[in-house]
Amino acid sequence: MTLLGSVRSPADIKRLKHAELVQLAAEIRRFLIEKVSRTGGHLGPNLGAVELTLAVHRVFDSPRDAVVFDTGHQAYVHKIITGRQEGFDRLRKRGGLSGYPSRSESDHDLVENSHASTALSYADGLARSFQLQGKRRHAVAIVGDGALTGGMCWEALNNIAADQERPVVIVVNDNGRSYAPTIGGLAEHLAALRLNPSYEKALESGRRTLRNLPVVGRSLYTGLHAAKSGIKDAISPQVMFSDLGLKYLGPVDGHDLRAMEHALQMARSFGGPVIVHAVTRKGNGFAPAENDQAELMHQVKVIDPETGLPTKPAPTSWTDVYSDELVRIGAERPDVVAITAAMLGPTGLRKFAEAYPDRCIDVGIAEQHGMTAAAGLAMGGLHPVFAVYSTFLNRAFDQLLMDVALHKQPVTVTLDRSGITGDDGASHNGMWDLSILGLIPGIRVAAPRDAVTLREELREAVAVDDGPTVLRFAKGSVIEEVPALERVGGVDVLRRGGNDVLLAAVGAFGKLAVAAADRLAAQGVGVTVVDPRWVVPVPSTLVEMAAEHRLVVTLEDGGRHGGFGSALAAALRDAELDVPLRDLAVPNRFLDHASREEVLAELGLTEETIATRIADWVADRPGARVAPLRVASSPDRPEAANG
Ligand SMILES: Cc1ncc(C[n+]2csc(CCOP(=O)(O)OP(=O)(O)O)c2C)c(N)n1
Ligand SMILES: CC(=O)[C@@H](O)[C@H](O)COP(=O)(O)O
Ligand SMILES: [Mg+2]
Numbered sequence: 001m002t003l004l005g006s007v008r009s010p011a012d013i014k015r016l017k018h019a020e021l022v023q024l025a026a027e028i029r030r031f032l033i034e035k036v037s038r039t040g041g042h043l044g045p046n047l048g049a050v051e052l053t054l055a056v057h058r059v060f061d062s063p064r065d066a067v068v069f070d071t072g073h074q075a076y077v078h079k080i081i082t083g084r085q086e087g088f089d090r091l092r093k094r095g096g097l098s099g100y101p102s103r104s105e106s107d108h109d110l111v112e113n114s115h116a117s118t119a120l121s122y123a124d125g126l127a128r129s130f131q132l133q134g135k136r137r138h139a140v141a142i143v144g145d146g147a148l149t150g151g152m153c154w155e156a157l158n159n160i161a162a163d164q165e166r167p168v169v170i171v172v173n174d175n176g177r178s179y180a181p182t183i184g185g186l187a188e189h190l191a192a193l194r195l196n197p198s199y200e201k202a203l204e205s206g207r208r209t210l211r212n213l214p215v216v217g218r219s220l221y222t223g224l225h226a227a228k229s230g231i232k233d234a235i236s237p238q239v240m241f242s243d244l245g246l247k248y249l250g251p252v253d254g255h256d257l258r259a260m261e262h263a264l265q266m267a268r269s270f271g272g273p274v275i276v277h278a279v280t281r282k283g284n285g286f287a288p289a290e291n292d293q294a295e296l297m298h299q300v301k302v303i304d305p306e307t308g309l310p311t312k313p314a315p316t317s318w319t320d321v322y323s324d325e326l327v328r329i330g331a332e333r334p335d336v337v338a339i340t341a342a343m344l345g346p347t348g349l350r351k352f353a354e355a356y357p358d359r360c361i362d363v364g365i366a367e368q369h370g371m372t373a374a375a376g377l378a379m380g381g382l383h384p385v386f387a388v389y390s391t392f393l394n395r396a397f398d399q400l401l402m403d404v405a406l407h408k409q410p411v412t413v414t415l416d417r418s419g420i421t422g423d424d425g426a427s428h429n430g431m432w433d434l435s436i437l438g439l440i441p442g443i444r445v446a447a448p449r450d451a452v453t454l455r456e457e458l459r460e461a462v463a464v465d466d467g468p469t470v471l472r473f474a475k476g477s478v479i480e481e482v483p484a485l486e487r488v489g490g491v492d493v494l495r496r497g498g499n500d501v502l503l504a505a506v507g508a509f510g511k512l513a514v515a516a517a518d519r520l521a522a523q524g525v526g527v528t529v530v531d532p533r534w535v536v537p538v539p540s541t542l543v544e545m546a547a548e549h550r551l552v553v554t555l556e557d558g559g560r561h562g563g564f565g566s567a568l569a570a571a572l573r574d575a576e577l578d579v580p581l582r583d584l585a586v587p588n589r590f591l592d593h594a595s596r597e598e599v600l601a602e603l604g605l606t607e608e609t610i611a612t613r614i615a616d617w618v619a620d621r622p623g624a625r626v627a628p629l630r631v632a633s634s635p636d637r638p639e640a641a642n643g
Helices: 010-014 018-039 043-047 050-059 076-081 085-090 119-132 151-160 185-194 198-212 215-235 238-243 257-270 318-332 350-355 367-379 390-405 433-437 451-462 509-521 540-546 564-574 596-602 607-618
Strands: 066-069 139-144 168-174 247-253 274-279 336-340 360-362 383-389 412-416 444-446 469-472 486-488 491-495 501-505 527-531 534-536 551-559 581-586
Touching: 010 050, 018 043, 018 050, 018 076, 018 085, 018 257, 050 076, 050 139, 050 168, 050 257, 066 119, 076 085, 119 139, 119 151, 119 168, 168 257, 238 247, 247 257, 257 274, 318 336, 318 350, 318 412, 318 451, 336 367, 367 383, 367 390, 383 390, 390 412, 390 433, 412 451, 433 469, 433 534, 433 551, 444 451, 451 469, 491 509, 491 540, 501 509, 501 540, 501 607, 509 527, 509 551, 509 607, 527 540, 534 564, 540 564, 551 564, 551 607, 564 581, 581 607
Parallel strands: 066 139, 139 168, 168 274, 247 274, 336 360, 336 383, 383 412, 412 469, 444 469, 501 527, 501 551, 551 581
Antiparallel strands: 444 534, 486 491, 491 527
């Protein structure tokens, strides 16, 4: 029996001897490579967190001590230790193990939000809570060097440092990477240390030698210790942290179990806020990951466990189309600069950065800063394109509203992963962007339905120079082309089918809408399908089209609450048009992880279900009554096509 087979809880690793722990770490690595190769997931980050996580669970007493993982993508080892090995065959699958901590899976899990840079704030809150209730429990936050570039971390550190009696243990998992190498002054500080790994070994052997000398050794050691601190301060972030009032321990080799345990025991006994700076290697122990210079296998699809190569070729994605078009735009528009928040590759900016290295800015995991810096870049005469996942736009809403839009600055925000993303769970779905963007005065939002309109609408967006524009597109393989019959006032007519129903489909749902309309035609229901293209503000042409139909249905891969359907309904009210409208969208709730396709099916956003619902509405069946068309008489509005 393997040691891993005997691990059901942290108690099982506390009793292991060092040699057994070393063996267990090797078994865990083999387990991770075997399982994650089959399911896909965050292989690199978790291979880098094996010893660190073992040490945390040996020194602290989860769940009595609160252990919080920042972002949560590197919590697989934590799940293995806390009795969930069996779940890895269905990692990130519907009904299976979440790829992030999950409160419903275990009381060892606290934070499910996969948005980075939150762990220190949780730890501050938890520690205050324990303190106020007189509970002698530790709050332990495991935060990556990438997450540490997020502003929330520094807000939290400022608060954590305020009370020297509050036991908060911050384990910085410093592997020098977000996806790409971590950027910024902090990263330089950490790197200076990380690049001198011998630093600690030299100091350690120095300590041992001097301690063994007779009397002179001790005093010499004290003197050198002062010198060491001087040296250490000179190149280590200790100054930065200790000036904040935080005890700093490290740097420690995050793969050295003894060193990690020793440091964590010191931190545990300290009884106040303390940072343990662990230096780790993302992808450690799996050569294909260690050799993946771009991202150290931050995240993999299904791969060959020997070679690390994907088992299936990746289809052309929306991101690929965007990436290539932006490079072409960059050649024509020297004023266009790109911004990423530590996601150069995933948001399609890598080619732009290679072509125009001085015009691509990585701000770290700092979307708020990125957005306001974009406003500054625009005020300085450039046209920034900020590429960010839809869900992470949430972080920069106020900056887009008050720093960009209020000043009518020509910033283009491209939202990758808009709509349901699925297997990264609730906090990664791009389902809130249309709702929050609809609140911003003067903003213009486009939702391309295919590769052709993505290129076209991206160009239209960067051509706007009197305010912010946004382009939203989905995750996964791109729809090559959904041709339009004609363009009327900026709105593309995808299918003409009479006046029973006007089906307005947003973005990638254009193809789905045409398919549903074809089904309905076979049932004698006439559906005209249109793609609004620019969905915020609602095109006036769409309101005019609505007036000519018995029923309007909207279809969007985004939140129903405040989405496109809501906006069109408001526009119809403003036009005093009493056309019934039904909106098919994502309900306002947090969605469990599953594939994008599975989630859409669960939500009824499939060709068959859409057709059935529209047929019900049109057939005026019980429970789905749709009043006949009533149009408020107005001299300047064409009469309705049918009564
Ligand atoms: C607010 C936010 N922006 C972007 C991301 C995307 N993201 C997920 S993991 C990651 C890199 C995290 O780097 P680090 O914290 O150093 O952890 P590591 O993977 O190196 O262990 C990023 C940018 C996110 N989760 N949250
Ligand atoms: C945690 C993390 O890395 C996320 O940002 C997520 O994994 C991205 O997934 P996709 O890039 O596959 O959408
Ligand atoms: Mg990192």
